[in-house]
Amino acid sequence: MTREEIANELFSAGKEVKQCFLNEMAGNMEERVETSVYSQYMQLLNNLNILYRSLEIGGGILEQQIAELLSGGEEKEFPDRFTAILDEMLMETIRYRRKYCLIRRNDGVPGIASHIITNLGQIALSLNNGYIPVIDTVNADNVFTSLSKAYGQNAWELYFRQPMGEDLGAGMSGSEVKRLEGIPAFMPNYQMDSLMNPAFMAFWRGMMKTYMPFSDELAGKIENIAGRLPFGSGKRILGVLCRGTDYTNIRPYNHPVQPSLEAVLAKTDEFMERYQCQYCYLATEDREIRNAFQSRLGDKLLTTQEIYYESDLKDTINQTNIDCHIDIHEKNMEYLTALALLSRCTCLIGGRTSGTVAALLLSQGFEATYLWDLGRYGVDDVFTLSAYIH
Numbered sequence: 267m268t269r270e271e272i273a274n275e276l277f278s279a280g281k282e283v284k285q286c287f288l289n290e291m292a293g294n295m296e297e298r299v300e301t302s303v304y305s306q307y308m309q310l311l312n313n314l315n316i317l318y319r320s321l322e323i324g325g326g327i328l329e330q331q332i333a334e335l336l337s338g339g340e341e342k343e344f345p346d347r348f349t350a351i352l353d354e355m356l357m358e359t360i361r362y363r364r365k366y367c368l369i370r371r372n373d374g375v376p377g378i379a380s381h382i383i384t385n386l387g388q389i390a391l392s393l394n395n396g397y398i399p400v401i402d403t404v405n406a407d408n409v410f411t412s413l414s415k416a417y418g419q420n421a422w423e424l425y426f427r428q429p430m431g432e433d434l435g436a437g438m439s440g441s442e443v444k445r446l447e448g449i450p451a452f453m454p455n456y457q458m459d460s461l462m463n464p465a466f467m468a469f470w471r472g473m474m475k476t477y478m479p480f481s482d483e484l485a486g487k488i489e490n491i492a493g494r495l496p497f498g499s500g501k502r503i504l505g506v507l508c509r510g511t512d513y514t515n516i517r518p519y520n521h522p523v524q525p526s527l528e529a530v531l532a533k534t535d536e537f538m539e540r541y542q543c544q545y546c547y548l549a550t551e552d553r554e555i556r557n558a559f560q561s562r563l564g565d566k567l568l569t570t571q572e573i574y575y576e577s578d579l580k581d582t583i584n585q586t587n588i589d590c591h592i593d594i595h596e597k598n599m600e601y602l603t604a605l606a607l608l609s610r611c612t613c614l615i616g617g618r619t620s621g622t623v624a625a626l627l628l629s630q631g632f633e634a635t636y637l638w639d640l641g642r643y644g645v646d647d648v649f650t651l652s653a654y655i656h
Contacts, residue, residue: 276355276359287349314352323359356396365396365443367395367444368444369402370445374408379619381408382478383455383620386477390473400428404419427481458639488607491603498610503612504546507617508549509524509550509619511579521619522639524638534546543612546559550574554576555577572600609629618637
């Protein structure tokens with residue numbers, strides 16, 4: 267076998283062993299797993315390791331981990347340690363094979379938080395098929411297109427690093443390249459059963475941390491602004507994400523209904539008192555909402571955004587930015603900074619939006635959360651249902 271054939275065999279067999287192992291563990295959740303089962307999978311892992319060693323990759327780190335697993339220890343730790351070793355072996359094999367997947371989304375309407383969610387899904391799909399993911403906003407038509415042209419670079423990299431450090435450069439020359447476009451079936455989403463599922467959120471938080479780190483410029487901006495506010499000082503801060511403007515005016519079909527300003531203010535008062543929060547950090551694009559919170563909370567209100575829009579906005583924010591010549595890069599930096607600061611709050615409340623999901627993924631969890639579940643515009647919200655004759 268050639269080295270390429272060995273790598274392909276290793277990836278295919280490794281995935282199969284992992285899936286069989288997980289199925290075995292799921293089928294024995296209520297019972298103690300027999301030691302012989304673990305022994306069987308250790309033998310399979312050793313067989314995979316023979317292929318892995320022949321590729322001369324990884325620097326011997328896995329050898330040590332496999333030896334430690336063989337030496338025994340707590341049986342309850344075996345499943346996690348076994349799958350972690352397999353995952354690392356598969357990732358090293360992906361890097362070795364140097365097959366690429368270009369992730370593109372041709373849709374000019376969704377904002378950057380929506381792209382975070384769909385790109386995470388495409389990254390997971392790419393890795394699961396053995397490809398190095400590369401997010402491509404140069405050859406796509408979306409909110410990044412004008413920025414890619416203006417800055418002469420892949421605009422995604424203004425805000426995030428590439429998932430595995432690979433860009434659109436010459437490194438792909440002569441390699442197999444496939445493309446993933448549109449919206450994946452498996453990705454983070456704003457359905458309540460997903461957002462309230464600890465295992466689901468832990469998986470995507472791990473993906474976010476590993477494969478979507480901030481660019482140096484954005485990370486520096488976040489730390490600079492956070493340092494001027496009481497984040498990290500031991501103060502308890504309530505995070506509030508409240509959408510208005512184009513979202514509540516256009517009522518995008520099948521998107522979650524947003525709560526009223528009055529409902530968010532009332533819940534803010536409740537959470538501030540119940541969880542003894544000294545401050546409230548507000549993320550909103552709506553000037554009326556910002557002013558209402560300012561009147562209500564005074565010097566307890568924290569904000570970092572400077573670009574706001576009128577509540578009666580009739581067009582999308584993306585189009586308004588273009589029409590009003592707003593610096594889209596600065597707006598994106600401002601918005602992502604707000605989401606990052608929301609993720610550092612003690613508690614979080616908000617309507618279900620892509621921004622809320624992004625804040626949840628950036629966080630390590632909150633002491634308490636409240637997300638409004640009011641149906642979807644045009645599908646099952648109270649106004650749509652009332653419109654039917656019954």
